[in-house]
Amino acid sequence: MEEAEVKKYTEISKLGEFGLIKHLTEKIELLQPSTLKGVGDDAAVITPPANGEVMLLSTDMMAEGIHFELTYTPLRHLGYKAIAVNVSDICAMNGEPTQVVVSIAVSNQYSVESLDEIYKGIRFACKEYKADLVGGDTTSSRSGLVIDVTILGKTPKEKVVYRSGAKPGDLLCVSGDLGAAYAGLLLLEKARRTLGADPAEKPELQGYGYVLQKQLMPRARVDIIEMLRNSDVVPTSMIDISDGLSSEVHHICEASKVGCLLEEVKVPIHEETIKVAQENGATPSLFALSGGEDYELLFTISPADYQKIKEPTMVNIIGEILPAEDGIMIAAKDGKMHPLAVQGWDGLKAK
């Protein structure tokens, strides 16, 4: 019986490199008129954006055991997330994605069907974000799964937003809510340990759909970029939240050479996140300030521009930009002011 089930899976080595690439890329749909040639030659060929636009280029790598655990990460979600976190970088420059290339290093022990699952997630994300998958590399690896995505995007030259443009008096804003991805990670890690220790004990994941989704399948906030554009508002600075709010606030303040006052009470936190934090004896704010992988957008806008925002419910004002000499501060819930500590998620830092 078990043998029969195993036979459904095709070994990667059966197809070889060229066969595998053909198999994985034959279902690709191209949506961008600028894609002249996608997969199938030594390089993709792309029409440059119109005069007055600039190109944006970014890359993000995800490694098994560091950025994800295969024990609880569905491969399809993993493929989706690899694209979404790159789209998020393009959003953080106030741009829109156009093309991606994907490189995957995978053990020869993997089945073609498991790579298919990863590619299903990749294709789903590419369609959602209108980013054409135009190339890639699939290689065997002696070790874990590594997915590297490089993304190309574009935006009108005068609308590029750097981390460095925040000015004293600007409002500090964030999209969505924070800390949910970390709450989801905590639940999944707990479930993994529980399953390992006692197979009879069921992990409690029901009722936590929101935080699990934020961890496993975060969405890039292309809707915020579109809304800002429709409102004719260009943020003065922007960054996406991959390492935790406090870390990103520091990045913006350091790049812009300004200070800031973050109001803890205004940081938006989802009720499921609050529940997970409390169940684990932590304050929800800790999740929101230091939990990574939210992929929400942190940005600053001038007060005059705030009036122009057409959907103000999509934007949470959480603080104000100050002169550099005022420091990078947080007004805590107890009313006291402290310097904002950086406790971002840092994959390379010794724990």
Add this chain to the structure above:
Amino acid sequence: MEEAEVKKYTEISKLGEFGLIKHLTEKIELLQPSTLKGVGDDAAVITPPANGEVMLLSTDMMAEGIHFELTYTPLRHLGYKAIAVNVSDICAMNGEPTQVVVSIAVSNQYSVESLDEIYKGIRFACKEYKADLVGGDTTSSRSGLVIDVTILGKTPKEKVVYRSGAKPGDLLCVSGDLGAAYAGLLLLEKARRTLGADPAEKPELQGYGYVLQKQLMPRARVDIIEMLRNSDVVPTSMIDISDGLSSEVHHICEASKVGCLLEEVKVPIHEETIKVAQENGATPSLFALSGGEDYELLFTISPADYQKIKEPTMVNIIGEILPAEDGIMIAAKDGKMHPLAVQGWDGLKAK
């Protein structure tokens, strides 16, 4: 004594992700006027090429134990090669490189100094090929070293060369000589086994500088692209030789829907390659036809265009394109014709 030596090395975890990125990228020189913003924000910002030009985008991943062995690959050479093989893909489209992004997954056990060595090779190659390093990602990995490079290039729209444009009557041409990288690999693999078995026995690498260089530090043939441009010649099809000549000839013939007659006697082979093949009981042609990683250019040109080539010594004519019905053939040294077998290097295929 040993402890004192170990102390020269800095653990990656000491710097953390941001510190490491800063350390690795602070020495980067930018040479392309189109690079508006390199490393340091969520994405690089690049001015698109001029009207009438197209962009080229390609990616290549190298994994430890599959594409390289750290026992005999100097890290600096590895960094160089990771860039060069990507530049080679841009050359194969008849383009010039402009920007690269580099992602590296590395064990936390690595020292900062070893990453510095990789980056020295990367910076050296970027300078040589005038490709700006504008971004990247460095992540820890539970497993081996993985380097993924994505490259952006450009070329005038009417000068893009695909694999698919070869016509019957075209000359089949190749740059440089073939099989040398495989000969170098063979020597290095032998040396590794010898060292493992008997530390007293010295591997014989002296007098093999050419083939070792071709394996460890292959150069992308930007000089061929420049010479073709100066000669006002646009090949009808082109590919770079990464998997072996016979495999690439098949790629061109299949994409162009043509046949071909390859003349074995005309395939250029370096004297060191011949020596290594003979010492190992193999025919040199086997190395040239099936050895991978030469990174020479295989291209087809019309006979009329051949007259225009200003430096004909840089181009070896090794065959002719035929109608599809004539098949993909090789005229062997014994005067007999055979179908050209594909025995390319294929990292994922079962050996």
